Amino acid sequence: MNTTFKYITLILLLGVTFTGCKKTADTAANVTTDTIKVVGGATSAYLDTITFEANNVTIKYSRTNQCYPSNEIFAFSANATGLSSGALFNWDFGDGHSINGATSTNTVGNIYQDAGYYTVTLNITDSKKNSLAVTTVSVHAHGQQVTPHASFYAQLFDINFPNNLNFNGNGSSVPRGTITNYKWIWGDSTTSISVSGDNVPHNFPQISNDVTYPVKLVVTSSGGCSDTSIVPVAINAIYTNISGSFTTVSQNICTAESVQFTSNATNVPAGAVYLWDFADNVSGIPVSNLPSGNPVSHSYAYQNNYGVTMYISLNGKIIYTSPRTNVTAFGQNIKPDALFMKNTAYEDSGYVKWAFSDQSNIPHGYIKERAWTVDNVSIDPNTNETYEIQGYSKMQTASTHTIQLVVTSNSGCKDTASAIITIPVFGKYTY
Numbered sequence: 001m002n003t004t005f006k007y008i009t010l011i012l013l014l015g016v017t018f019t020g021c022k023k024t025a026d027t028a029a030n031v032t033t034d035t036i037k038v039v040g041g042a043t044s045a046y047l048d049t050i051t052f053e054a055n056n057v058t059i060k061y062s063r064t065n066q067c068y069p070s071n072e073i074f075a076f077s078a079n080a081t082g083l084s085s086g087a088l089f090n091w092d093f094g095d096g097h098s099i100n101g102a103t104s105t106n107t108v109g110n111i112y113q114d115a116g117y118y119t120v121t122l123n124i125t126d127s128k129k130n131s132l133a134v135t136t137v138s139v140h141a142h143g144q145q146v147t148p149h150a151s152f153y154a155q156l157f158d159i160n161f162p163n164n165l166n167f168n169g170n171g172s173s174v175p176r177g178t179i180t181n182y183k184w185i186w187g188d189s190t191t192s193i194s195v196s197g198d199n200v201p202h203n204f205p206q207i208s209n210d211v212t213y214p215v216k217l218v219v220t221s222s223g224g225c226s227d228t229s230i231v232p233v234a235i236n237a238i239y240t241n242i243s244g245s246f247t248t249v250s251q252n253i254c255t256a257e258s259v260q261f262t263s264n265a266t267n268v269p270a271g272a273v274y275l276w277d278f279a280d281n282v283s284g285i286p287v288s289n290l291p292s293g294n295p296v297s298h299s300y301a302y303q304n305n306y307g308v309t310m311y312i313s314l315n316g317k318i319i320y321t322s323p324r325t326n327v328t329a330f331g332q333n334i335k336p337d338a339l340f341m342k343n344t345a346y347e348d349s350g351y352v353k354w355a356f357s358d359q360s361n362i363p364h365g366y367i368k369e370r371a372w373t374v375d376n377v378s379i380d381p382n383t384n385e386t387y388e389i390q391g392y393s394k395m396q397t398a399s400t401h402t403i404q405l406v407v408t409s410n411s412g413c414k415d416t417a418s419a420i421i422t423i424p425v426f427g428k429y430t431y
Helices: 002-013
Strands: 019-022 035-037 043-054 057-064 074-080 088-092 098-102 108-110 116-125 131-141 153-156 164-168 179-185 191-194 200-203 211-221 226-235 246-251 258-263 273-277 296-298 304-314 317-321 325-329 340-347 351-358 367-374 387-393 399-409 414-423
Touching: 043 131, 057 116, 057 131, 074 116, 074 131, 088 108, 098 108, 153 226, 179 200, 191 200, 246 304, 246 325, 258 304, 273 296, 340 399, 340 414, 351 399, 387 399
Parallel strands: none
Antiparallel strands: 035 043, 043 057, 057 074, 074 108, 088 098, 088 116, 116 131, 153 164, 164 200, 179 191, 179 211, 211 226, 246 258, 258 296, 273 304, 304 317, 304 325, 340 351, 351 387, 367 399, 399 414
């Protein structure tokens, strides 16, 4: 466009006329199919033909499209009645350019650099340069390079309102003139028009699935030319009606505990994925790499209260987060190992006392209760005592008794240890 433009301008400055006009009659809409062969080989299609008549002079002019990739070119022709043979048509285009010596059969042209209204003067003279008629006509030129460039970007107002965006089209520009109109085609079946491209808000509809809208900005310049820019704008779905958390059930607590987690969240869209932060990962991992499933089981190594969080994801985006919930886990290998020692604490010929000392242990947690029995009868007191003494009178015949200790951990797991003691006859000893 620029090469042709410079070349044509140079031709006009040198006063060279455009030739080779093929003319057809005006239509009812003042549109013709006139074309002018421009020196250099380019051909421009002309638009409206305007006819101006003053006394015996008729001037016709038309122009090409002013918008890129065209250059706006004006074509002028004229004829007059009652002229002597050899009359010359001298054109002054009102912008410092002129063409002299044309005839009524010539079509002349001009390129206006700047937009504005110009007074075109036709001075018809005879061969001796005597003026025969002077006629003026006003033309409205849009100038050269008046096509704008559309450019815009979008930004989020508030992270809590992901469908409410702010658009800025101030990056749009035009080489000459001004941008007079910004038309926004949002892609959600709505449009809006602004006189400025700065900070144009738009609320996209709340939707249940992620959508990318092809937002268009059409800018129009004062020269009547327009340009369009399209930017894909991704709007995440909004799931404001999801609610709920999850339930837990512990299984095999005393041997190999696992906790089953089941979501009770409602209004969850189809295809959603449940992600779980079980809070026992020391280093931390990205949410996207968390274990998934519903229900899902997890085993904790140690006893603790764990703040578990459930995330619900759809198409790779977190759409819901449950409140962090404390889950009590007892860990692994938490069954106690019941064990006690027995020995005689006192003995004479007719009486003996047996002492029992708890030696039980537990890998995790602690022993909460101890229950001692002799021959299935509870020793009093029998709750959480680590040391018990039981006395027996020696009889004429020896006897045996079964001592049993049942220990219960804080997790409710139990284990039992048993031993048999012998009561010798009167006058005998246990050792």
